[in-house]
Amino acid sequence: xxxxxxxxxxxxxxxxxxxxxxxxxxxxxxxxxxxxxxxxxxxxxxxxxxxxxxxxxxxxxxxxxxxxxxxxxxxxxxxxxxxxxxxxxxxxxxxxxxxxxxxxxxxxxxxxxxxxxxxxxxxxxxxxxxxxxxxxxxxxxxxxxxxxxxxxxxxxxxxxxxxxxxxxxxxxxxxxxxxxxxxxxxxxxxxxxxxxxxxxxxxxxxxxxxxxxxxxxxxxxxxxxxxxxxxxxxxxxxxxxxxxxxxxxxxxxxxxxxxxxxxxxxxxxxxxxxxxxxxxxxxxxxxxxxxxxxxxxxxxxxxxxxxxxxxxxxxxxx
Amino acid sequence: xxxxxxxxxxxxxxxxxxxxxxxxxxxxxxxxxxxxxxxxxxxxxxxxxxxxxxxxxxxxxxxxxxxxxxxxxxxxxxxxxxxxxxxxxxxxxxxxxxxxxxxxxxxxxxxxxxxxxxxxxxxxxxxxxxxxxxxxxxxxxxxxxxxxxxxxxxxxxxxxxxxxxxxxxxxxxxxxxxxxxxxxxxxxxxxxxxxxxxxxxxxxxxxxxxxxxxxxxxxxxxxxxxxxxxxxxxxxxxxxxxxxxxxxxxxxxxxxxxxxxxxxxxxxxxxxxxxxxxxxxxxxxxxxxxxxxxxxxx
Numbered sequence: 317x318x319x320x321x322x323x324x325x326x327x328x329x330x331x332x333x334x335x336x337x338x339x340x341x342x343x344x345x346x347x348x349x350x351x352x353x354x355x356x357x358x359x360x361x362x363x364x365x366x367x368x369x370x371x372x373x374x375x376x377x378x379x380x381x382x383x384x385x386x387x388x389x390x391x392x393x394x395x396x397x398x399x400x401x402x403x404x405x406x407x408x409x410x411x412x413x414x415x416x417x418x419x420x421x422x423x424x425x426x427x428x429x430x431x432x433x434x435x436x437x438x439x440x441x442x443x444x445x446x447x448x449x450x451x452x453x454x455x456x457x458x459x460x461x462x463x464x465x466x467x468x469x470x471x472x473x474x475x476x477x478x479x480x481x482x483x484x485x486x487x488x489x490x491x492x493x494x495x496x497x498x499x500x501x502x503x504x505x506x507x508x509x510x511x512x513x514x515x516x517x518x519x520x521x522x523x524x525x526x527x528x529x530x531x532x533x534x535x536x537x538x539x540x541x542x543x544x545x546x547x548x549x550x551x552x553x554x555x556x557x558x559x560x561x562x563x564x565x566x567x568x569x570x571x572x573x574x575x576x577x578x579x580x581x582x583x584x585x586x587x588x589x590x591x592x593x594x595x596x597x598x599x600x601x602x603x604x605x606x607x608x609x610x611x612x613x614x615x616x617x618x619x620x621x622x623x624x625x626x627x628x629x630x631x632x633x634x
Numbered sequence: 635x636x637x638x639x640x641x642x643x644x645x646x647x648x649x650x651x652x653x654x655x656x657x658x659x660x661x662x663x664x665x666x667x668x669x670x671x672x673x674x675x676x677x678x679x680x681x682x683x684x685x686x687x688x689x690x691x692x693x694x695x696x697x698x699x700x701x702x703x704x705x706x707x708x709x710x711x712x713x714x715x716x717x718x719x720x721x722x723x724x725x726x727x728x729x730x731x732x733x734x735x736x737x738x739x740x741x742x743x744x745x746x747x748x749x750x751x752x753x754x755x756x757x758x759x760x761x762x763x764x765x766x767x768x769x770x771x772x773x774x775x776x777x778x779x780x781x782x783x784x785x786x787x788x789x790x791x792x793x794x795x796x797x798x799x800x801x802x803x804x805x806x807x808x809x810x811x812x813x814x815x816x817x818x819x820x821x822x823x824x825x826x827x828x829x830x831x832x833x834x835x836x837x838x839x840x841x842x843x844x845x846x847x848x849x850x851x852x853x854x855x856x857x858x859x860x861x862x863x864x865x866x867x868x869x870x871x872x873x874x875x876x877x878x879x880x881x882x883x884x885x886x887x888x889x890x891x892x893x894x895x896x897x898x899x900x901x902x903x904x905x906x907x908x909x910x911x912x913x914x915x916x917x918x919x920x921x922x923x924x925x926x927x928x929x930x931x932x
Contacts, residue, residue: 354836355757362750362811369784369803370772376783433679440672449918450680453687456910458865460883461903464890465686513925520926569776572867576887590778597782598872610779621774
């Protein structure tokens, strides 16, 4: 989402007008209009694609959420009715609760795992590249693939329950049991699939920390744990915050693993916000209502993005 | 409760002068022990990340009827399952659709995004800043929020269950434009002056000067756009409901819910992962560097 800006030559880069010729050659006006034409032509394909498939749907989502829209294209203006209906729909509150609960499990989980992975890799001297690759590999898989693998791992006759069975326990219904267990299982899959990305960001943050600070902490007698807690972590705070926001947004968008592993069940225990949108839109073809759910998702993500941007603007303008 | 520091390094804080000859100092030894512990811990974590993938491979390559994981290792490995999924059902078609969905998108996104990025960074034209702002603003809107209107639009255009309907809406990639624009903006103006003096036209300047110079960022984007399309589920699920436009992820998800055998599902899963693995094997350094430097979200 957010991207660090790094300018190599600040003058030439940010202000091309400062390095451009100071005198205006003859026929400059004609050149200027030619430049404008070229610019428009170069940007035209993007303008068409974005106009049709980004700008139009964004306004469309807002507009459709105020209507009753049927499959054949007929629609009826409803005003805020869809939002009133949402507020009164227990299924909406259920999906919101599921999503927040999932985020509350998933985000601390993935941060802890990716941070631990990064700290260990940072301390390791040999085989760093090998272990980094081994830890990162699941990131290349799709959530669908991850869901298929872990459905098998979690299944009643899967390896996990086989291991538990040999200890005289189980079988544990990982994906069909109580809600917290199901959401935890789903979080495990997403953490397995996704932590490699955040781990690399953490690793870059750790490598950027000045060695002298850690040396000083050690001279002062701080052990590994204290040094991590009082020196490494405070220095890493901006990176942690960045990852926190990114993974929270990822968490709110959870869908694929649910679609593959639980179908929203058991009994709506994992019926997330996107799953609710998907159901209303493509099972009941209630497009206006589904659009209103999309707008709610947008508002949640927007608030998170704004928090992130506010934070990073403060950091970046030195 | 007082926290006791239990790592070897903690018990021997540095600062104590090194004793004895180099190589046998306590600090050296604790460091060696610490590295060994670290390696073991990481090996265990790697098992957690890699074992599920190995299990997929073993299941995919096991004889279909023999008892196998988790109760026993297969007695022999076979390619039967892989061969079968290529010969029975629509799997090859899904594979082809996924390939087109990913490859066409990579090419078109990279081309249109570089053109736009060049214009937005280097050309003055009316509405430029507004357009740039609008493109960047779309990054704040999650794709799921516009899923319904995009679907309605594509269905009105007659694009449901077609490959073009699948591909078209995903060509709008704001992040690609944003990233490339930073690169083009940082190029020295002298380069473009020289091109102008040499009489290079606009297109030639773009094709022969801009494109070769932004190759690194294009490579990065190609990887991530490919992976993102190859692994995408929600949009293909919505728009590709028949086999004509069904991608691998959608096919896998339906296989998994139908009564397909584990060996078939795992064989298909394994095949779907191979391109990602090949890309990673070839371009690992590039992927790692791009995440750590620019924070590209794949």
